[in-house]
Amino acid sequence: MALLLFTGAVVVNAQQAALTEDARCGCYLIKRNETTYFKKHRFFDFRNHDHHASVPPVIESANDSPDAPVTSPFFNSTDWTDFWMISNWNNSHGVREDSTLLMVNSPNNVYLEANPSPNPSSPSKSWLSLRTQRLPKFQTTAEIESLSAKFKFVSIRMLARTIGARGAITAMFTYRHSEELAKVQESDLEIRTSDPKNLIHCTNQPSLNSEGDIEARASRNATMPDGLEWSDWAVHRLDWTPESTTWYVNDVEVADIAFQTPKDVSNIILNAWSDGGEWTENMTVGEAAYLQLQWFEILYNTTEVEKREGGEGGCNSVCSVDGSPEVGRPVMLWSNGVGRVVGMFGGWVMVTVVAVLFLVA
Template structure:
């Protein structure tokens, strides 16, 4: 039964497309941190380079931007400098653009032929490479970040989706390859008391079990909603955690980051030399507010829109946006028959 449900939801998720009216000037989201957002972005890595619509020019409206080609780097910076080590045995993380790639899929799927991959590898005793992309707008005051992704590879790496201003203004989704494949770490910084004992601060950091016996090695939608008084975390539309402790402030504003890294630390784990792990991403969806106007924004009469992929219980684009559609009817009929028999 569970496998059947997961299979059908996966079909719906991998057919996701973000359909946004180019006349929209504001966007809304549901959930505990429901908000009105100034700007919308959708970056689709599923079929980059394939003939057809995915080679058409990028849709570029006043406040909504939908990218289905390699121009996504117009909005994202590929990190090309290391993060220093605080002290041995922790080693520096050498973030390099070569660890960020469009990967040709070998999966048996007609829905995607490519995806974005961030990877981390232990090169030698003193070198751990990683991949990170940084959203170029560093004036974000609130955001809803959705990433349809999977993580796989050897222990000793961390996949991160987070907002960041500094080490005390940060909200994180972290998936550690050393952990059980159904555990995800959520935190707002500071998450511990610091040296010398590094005691976790209750409410600021938690480990949570993924819903419905799912694993992060499979494709799932990971979501972080950050507003100035709350952080809320989701998997596949299921709220997994929320906290009002150490929530990042709106002023000064933050940036948005997605990465895959390791450092030979007790926090991330030790990766053996020659080991590697991957963070595969089919698409990224952002709704955000900014302290100053986005470079692509212009003042107009407001038109409020809800993205198709924003739903209360679903994956990708989903059930909420398919109300009254034949697909939802068929889905419900098949599921009902399966349960009955």
Template sequence: MTRIFFTATAAAAAVWISGAAAALSDSDCDCYRTSANDVFTDYTLSDFRRVGSPKAVPELQSTLPDSAFRSTPDADTGVLQDGFISGPKWNQSWTIQEWGRPKANDTLYPMSNSFSNVFIDRNKDGDKKAKTKLVLRTRRFEGFQSAAEVEHQQKNLLYASARFRARVIGDAGAVAGLFYYQNGNNESDIEILTRDDPTIIRYSNQPTVDDDGNQIPDSSTIFNLATKQRRDDIEDKKKRSFLSPRADGDLAWTEWHTHRIDWIAGKSSWYVDGEFELEKTYGVPTVPSYIVLNMWGDGGVWSGEMEVNAEARLEIEWIEMAFNTSGPVEGVPDEEDNARRKSKRADACTKMCTLGDGAPHQSGAVGLRRTDSRLAIAVAIGAMVLFVAF
């Protein structure tokens, strides 16, 4: 199902639910509206703030795995952390990647994704109510870089609004990615390069280069959190140079922020902490896609070179997404989730919930449909007209 265009011909009354009793049942919301007035028929929350006591962080092997460039049943690409990451709640919504990439002409060393680089850790300096967090780690070893990537199980997103409560910390030479993906021509990115000044975020729709290797205008934008300045990546003469990080307090990607990317027909939009920052009409994905998170480096001109034994982390408290699909809602649900994981029709939007920009109600689980004081049940007074684009 594609974007729903919603028009109310009369006023609508909103009943706001506050406090701990604000978790609504599935029957309370048929559809979800964003601050941009885009409407989606499904909702999911991956909440890593209270998922039990973290188990020991897996050790990384310091040599390139024999199976780094192939996926086999006996792959030796790390071990899963005990507890939450090895359990059903995580696996209902996410899969950890184990593929690798050999050294290329434009990179200095190979890269290998490892199970061991995705884990739950204690959250000592995030939200006061967030006791734990998800971590994606990358570390440089002599001869290769160990990396992390996870994919969401919902593979048929066709338009979505996704929010990531995240920060990036660590050494230069890594790339943190939060993006919608299907292939090289259908991808919308939030990327943070740890070689950049910590105020710089890069927003792009792929492809960013043409067949001759030339940068495509308006495909990639460099955005400054502190000044709100934007410039086309094609104009950035320092793109391949290392920039010395400086302390920018709450305006840096080293601090916790809510990064948001909206994908609708013909437009991608980026937000930080609820504030609109940028939109693009170039290269907007047109086919069903899915969410990918990664943390990697390969010594190439994009990531830069990381020093041996250095590392960097992408840390996430929660991921919230309202979305439409090209078919039934999928994933790997347990029996309890089967009832809610179903396709919906746009004309079933009789109870509209408005998705806010604050932290969602804590569920302590992944994939559960939860709402809180930021979601209002909109009760239409008068006729409503729903225009659905297929």
């Protein structure tokens, strides 16, 4: 019996790859990074919960706001509670030195909202809203945070928009807490509603140096691509990998920062807030701003990322969510250890195939 070994290159179109389920995926690759593998995937879909949708009136008492109940049974479901918690802390003990307002997070400001006029460009029946509103004596705000603080490298995406009054920040970010500002680790996507509507902020924190001056290498003022504004629905993506943090809007890269990329385990946080400080500015009493999401998706590791070739290290079935014909569901790139990725660009994946044939004399 003779053994014949040959290799050859084939090209697989990820957009034509077969839909699969997470249970069949050993790990995941992301577009434009074929060396970082993610072990886990979660998808949160808020588009078809109009039966749970209800916009609660704002609670005008700073004392009552933190203890408000959740606004819908959805936020008591296992799908939500096994990943997220809704914050109710306030800044009465001081978070930012330039704050001029009491800021109070309330579960009452996290709710499902019905789409009043579904149309082809926005067919979603509902979305998740995070609300912040200026009241006479304080700013009522919204924040959701991952239960786990052990994420280490992620690719997070959300179909989202920011709308409303000047004087607010909406954000999606990774966060490692420290009592010392210099030891905080954070990768931010932030939108300031006082900014031009095509401007977003991408930062690896802390963004100030030891003298308190702005560290230019830590931040980029990025422009939304293709004429988009942050009030338009768009897919915002943040990839935190060992080498850098990279930001995308609708799959267009808008920033990449290697300087002080986070290195240690972190939380995932989304919020809408203001404290009347220099960064947020001061919202007019009675006005409000909102971060609204149709869906949120995360690929993640909870231990240090291993760099390895496909098919090794227990990762025999390799999937991707990029190029999938159905958002939230992965496609199978390859399985059973056949092949390895050598390049990934656009919707295409280049695979080197190794084949073994046994010939009987």
